[in-house]
Each structure stands twice: as C-alpha cells, then as structure tokens.
Amino acid sequence: MSKVKYYYDPETLSYRKIERKKRKTFKYILGFITASALFGFLTVFVTSHFVESPKEKALKRELSNMQLHYDMLNKKMNEASEVLASIEDRDNNIYRIYFEANPIPKEQRIAGFGGINRYKGLEGYDNSKLIIESSKKLDVLQKQIVVQSKSLDEIAKLAEDKEKLLAAIPAIQPVNNVDLTRIASGYGYRTDPFTKARKFHYGMDFTAPRGTPVYATGDGVVVRADNHSTGYGNHIRIDHGYGYVSLYAHLYKYNVKKNQKVERGDLIGFVGSTGRSEAPHLHYEIFKDDERINPTNFYYGSLTPEEYNSLLEKASLENQSLD
Incomplete structure (x- = not known):
C-alpha cells in the first residue's frame, strides 16, 4: 500500500x-x-x-607481436642488403676487373618487378603498407642474390680459365742458365750467318752443348715434332691454347711425340744443330694468334730480376745470329 x-x-x-x-x-x-x-x-x-574485452586484448597483443616481427625482419633485410652491397662492390671493382670482365650495371642489380600488381592480395588490411613494403624489399633482395650468385659462378669460371691461362702461357726459359754457353742472338734485326745480310731474326738463340736438355715453357699439346719445316731442322711446336704456340728448333733429338700433353718444365728434347744452323744452339720462338712476338717478354717465371735484366741486355745486341 x-x-x-x-x-x-x-x-x-x-x-x-x-x-x-x-x-x-x-x-x-x-x-x-x-x-x-x-x-x-x-x-x-x-x-x-x-573497455577492451579479453578477445580484443589477445588480438591486440597478436597484432603488436606481428608488427614487432616485421620490424625485426626489416632490420635483418637491411643488414643483408648492406652485406650484399659490399659483395657487389668487390665483385664489380676487384674480381671482375682482375679477370677482365665487364661490371654488372647497378640498374640490372636493383631492377624491380614490372607488369601486374603482384601485391594486390596484401591490400585492404590495417598493416597492408608495412606488409607490402617488406614483401617488395624481400623480392628485390632475392633478385639481387640471384644476380650476384650468377656473377660469382662466372667469376669462378673466369678464375679457373685464368689459372689455366697462367699455366699455359710460355713463361720460363727453355734452357737452364747453368747449361748455357751464352745467349747468341735475340729478337730483331741481326746479321745472317750464311749470307751476311741484315735481316729480321724472329726468335732467340740459346748457345749450349749438343744434348743439353730443352724444356716446355708452358702447359700444352705437342702439335709437331718433325723436320719438315724449312730451316728449323728437328723442331717441336707446342700449342698452349689461348692463341699461344712455342717453337723449339735445331734439336738433336726429341723426348716427346705429336699429340702428347706436356706441362711447363717437362723435358721435350735436346739441343742440336740440325737444319739451317751454324753451331749447336736452340732457336726459340713464340707465336700469338699466328704472329711471332718477342720471347723476352715471357721469362718472368724462371729468372731473377738481375738475370732478366742481363738477358735483355744481351738479347738487344745487334750481332750475328746462328741460323
């Protein structure tokens, strides 16, 4: 009530x-x-x-954790990019220059991806910008790694070829200094021992007793070991590859045969005086792309600086050749 x-x-x-x-x-x-x-x-x-519900709090923690992971991923990608940039710099400015290869253009290394929008599926989310930027950075980094990997494969091949080239180039004296009587004549105009006329001498004459060992000056394959070339008598020709051929003339006898592989320093024959020769000696020539060149440029592998300077001095004298 x-x-x-x-x-x-x-x-x-x-x-x-x-x-x-x-x-x-x-x-x-x-x-x-x-x-x-x-x-x-x-x-x-x-x-x-x-006021956040427990579910909202859990989702917020998950989102914050995801953003933290993306930030860490971006930091690692930036660090990887710096390391890769250092490798690319050494690749272009050291390795490729040393092996005489063209540097890879920067545009080719950092080129993006054209055409369709490959990140469309990542749009429309709260953190789409962060995810898309991270994905782009990762894709570019992956492409740079692929380009650099192929470049290093090429450098490895060039290094292998360079090693073979260095072993193949005629780089030692064909007769040991201890076995030499003297260097009779060098590359250039000399007096012919038979006609006494002044003519060009295309090789070097090493005076030594008959039977003195003659050595291959670089790795290669014996392409001739015969006496069928006018004036040379018994002679050997070794094809070293890369356009190089060495010739050893007026030999007493051979220690190799045609098609035999030889290495630098192998015994290939012995000094003689066969063919158009005035006295026992080795006539030595080097061809590069079928052109005869001065052998004195190729003795860096067996002589000291003093011995090399002495050889240059003796080889430059315009005297009489022995063939």
Whole structure:
C-alpha cells in the first residue's frame, strides 16, 4: 500500500493531501524509462569503445607481436642488403676487373618487378603498407642474390680459365742458365750467318752443348715434332691454347711425340744443330694468334730480376745470329 503524502498549505494554515495525477505519473515513468535506456546505451558505448574485452586484448597483443616481427625482419633485410652491397662492390671493382670482365650495371642489380600488381592480395588490411613494403624489399633482395650468385659462378669460371691461362702461357726459359754457353742472338734485326745480310731474326738463340736438355715453357699439346719445316731442322711446336704456340728448333733429338700433353718444365728434347744452323744452339720462338712476338717478354717465371735484366741486355745486341 502506497504511502499517503501531505503538504502544508499556508493559505488555509492546514495540511492538505497530495493528489498525483495520472498524466504526471506517466511522465515520471516515461522519463525513468528514457533515462534507463540512455544510461544503458552509454554503458554499452563506453564498454565497447573504451573497455577492451579479453578477445580484443589477445588480438591486440597478436597484432603488436606481428608488427614487432616485421620490424625485426626489416632490420635483418637491411643488414643483408648492406652485406650484399659490399659483395657487389668487390665483385664489380676487384674480381671482375682482375679477370677482365665487364661490371654488372647497378640498374640490372636493383631492377624491380614490372607488369601486374603482384601485391594486390596484401591490400585492404590495417598493416597492408608495412606488409607490402617488406614483401617488395624481400623480392628485390632475392633478385639481387640471384644476380650476384650468377656473377660469382662466372667469376669462378673466369678464375679457373685464368689459372689455366697462367699455366699455359710460355713463361720460363727453355734452357737452364747453368747449361748455357751464352745467349747468341735475340729478337730483331741481326746479321745472317750464311749470307751476311741484315735481316729480321724472329726468335732467340740459346748457345749450349749438343744434348743439353730443352724444356716446355708452358702447359700444352705437342702439335709437331718433325723436320719438315724449312730451316728449323728437328723442331717441336707446342700449342698452349689461348692463341699461344712455342717453337723449339735445331734439336738433336726429341723426348716427346705429336699429340702428347706436356706441362711447363717437362723435358721435350735436346739441343742440336740440325737444319739451317751454324753451331749447336736452340732457336726459340713464340707465336700469338699466328704472329711471332718477342720471347723476352715471357721469362718472368724462371729468372731473377738481375738475370732478366742481363738477358735483355744481351738479347738487344745487334750481332750475328746462328741460323
């Protein structure tokens, strides 16, 4: 039972009973309902926007962890790019120059990927920009590694060829200094021993007793060991590859045969005086691409600087040749 309420009426100097009208009661009820609904809405709004649920907290932690991993991945890719840049610099400015290969253009090393948008599937997410940039950087890095890998394969092949070239080039004296009587004549104009006319002498004459050992000056294959070339008598020709051929003339006898592989320093024959020769000696020539060149440029593998300077001095004298 509801309580009866009164109020004091100063005009009548008496207490009067409070009569509540139905319309006013309806307003009170409507106001209460409206206030309750507003309070509920505010509660839901605040809860949803300012108070995180356990699931939201877990997702936020996962997102933060993912961003941390992407940052670490980017840092590692930057470090890898720096290391790769150092390798590329050495590749272009040391290795490829040493082996006489053209440097790889920077544009070819860092070229991107044209055509369709290969990252479209990564768009539309909160962290799409971070993911796309990381993916682009990784793709470029992978391409740079592929280019550098192929370059190193090429350098390895060039190094192998260079090693073979260095072993093949005629680089030692064909007769040991201890076995030499003297260097009779060098490359250039000399007096012919038979006609006494001045003519060009295309090789070097090493005077030594008959039977003195003659050695291959570089790795190669014997392409001739015969006396079928006018003036040379018994002679040997070795094809060293790379356009180089060495010739050993006026031999007493051979120690090799045609098509035999030889290495630098192998005994191939013995000094003699066969063919157009005035005395026992070895006539030695070097061909490069079918052109005869000065053999004095190829003795760096067996002589000291003093011995080489002495050889140059003796070989430059315009004297009489022995053939």
